Every structure is written in structure tokens, then in C-alpha cells.
Amino acid sequence: MKPSRRQVIGMGGSFVTALALPNLFARAGAITEITMGGRSDGSHVWFDPVGLMVQPGQTIRWINRDRGNSHTATAYHPANFGKPNRIPAAAEPWDSDYLLPGESFSVTLTQPGVYDYFCIPHERAGMVGRIVVAGPQANDRRSRGTDAGLPEAARLAFPAVEDIVANGMVERK
């Protein structure tokens, strides 16, 4: 079994049995998985689902299922390589560091709003993702940050907040 890393972002959050699928109505404390994947030749890489809506206090786990590559789940925040802030003001940034195949990393998000994150070696290939934590600020454009400084491929890859809220998640195309 590969090691797993876990981080709680914000205040608290509990760790309970994993759920098989993300769910718009998933309860706080549940774990939802986001896959890090890629083609065998490395020509295409992705987070799946690329957009996800969760409840405050819900845990998200990224797991690298790409057998030939390493990935990270890294919040857009000035603390991470000077990136623009694209998470709620009251939230703490995270950086999984490199995950080898089979490794995973978890965070628990408690602050409502929009969280954008990226994969360090694949940002310029458009490997980014978006999480919406339900609450009054979930659809607030001010929490989505600026596009300045983002590679075009990354900027174009974010799913619309409206689609995430409407469907609970957006799978990769």
C-alpha cells in the first residue's frame, strides 16, 4: 500500500468511510475521490472529475492512477509559487507535492466558495480542477480570482461554476 497524505483545510472536518462516487448531496465528513490520470504515452493528462461540488467539511482525496507519471494537487494561491489567489479568502492553501502512481492526498474543505487548483508539471498542459464548496459564497464571482498569470491552456480548462452547481460535478471531456 502506497502512503497517503492528508491535510485539513480550515476548521475541523471528520474522516469517515469513503464513498464510491461524488454526490451533490454528500454529507459533510464524507470522502470524495478525484482521479489523476493520463494516457500511457503522456500525451494527455487530467483530473477527473474536473469540477466537483461538495458540502462544507467534506474531504476530497486525489489519487494518482497514472502509471507512468507524477502529479500534484496544488491550490492556486500566492503561497504556492506566487500563483494568483483562486480560493476563498478564509481558506488555507494546500500543495500535495508530487504523488507517484498509487499515492494519494486529501484535504477537508470547510469554507464555502470556489477553489481552483492545478498540477505543477502539467499546468501548462491545462491540468487544472475546480471545487465548489456549497454555501452563500459558492456562486460569488469575486472568489474565482484573476486569470492573470495563468497559462492559456489552464485558463480554458476550468469548468463553469454554474455547471458544477447544477450537476454536482463535471467529468473530463
Added chain:
Amino acid sequence: MKKVIFPAVAMLFGGLVAAPAQDAGTVAEAPPAAPYQKVSDLVSLPDFVPGLGQLFVDPSTLPAGPFLAYDHDGQLVSTVYMIPVQDLNPDKSFDDLEAPGGTVDHVDVYYNAGHPGVEVPHAHIILWHVSADDEARVAE
């Protein structure tokens, strides 16, 4: 996966394949002598990359390489160059890259989205020293 015949690659990349090669015998088996180092010791990548094999590189040659790729028995199967897409422009060239692996059977060229060590979209140019059928030696 698109395949490009060897003469075409030679024309595209100029001196890349015409560079003076080291003795192929010195790199035929893993590990190759210094300054080559195992890629998985330099960056966070699997020790054996499916489709490529176990990779070694002289860090001073990054990002282009050559990377030397070995199968599970430590036999050289390919020489790999990694050329950033952004560097394929009128103002940059890659000349006289070393080609220490010896006889080339065929060549693959394909896009790669990036990985630790070469964290930008780039082209993999793979000079296979084994037959297309023997690529299976590094498939898994």
C-alpha cells in the same frame, strides 16, 4: 502514435543524429557510466516508466537529453530526446546532441504533456535500438 522514418528526423533536427557518438558498448547495459544518473533519483518519477523503461540522463543536458532507456533486464532499448514545444521556433535550435546508443531500428515522435524534469509540453523523439515488436519489453 505517429511514426516518423529516421531520415526525416535527421533532416528535421540537423546534427542531432549526425553527432559523434560515444562507444555504444559503454551504454548498452544499465547503469550507464557517469555523468548519466537515474532519472528517478533526480526527480519524482516512477523508476520504470511504462512505454519508455528505466531512464538515465546527464543532468547537464536537460531538457533535451539524450535520455537512455533500459528494459527490465538492463538492456538499452532506446535513446530519447525531449524537446519543449515552445523551443521549436525560428530562434532556437538543438545541434550536436549526443547519440550514444548506436544502431537505430526506427523512430517515434509524439507529444507529451509534461512530467517532472521537463515540466512543459514537449515532443518525445525516441530512437529505438530494438525492433517495433521488441518495444513490448518496456510496455509494462
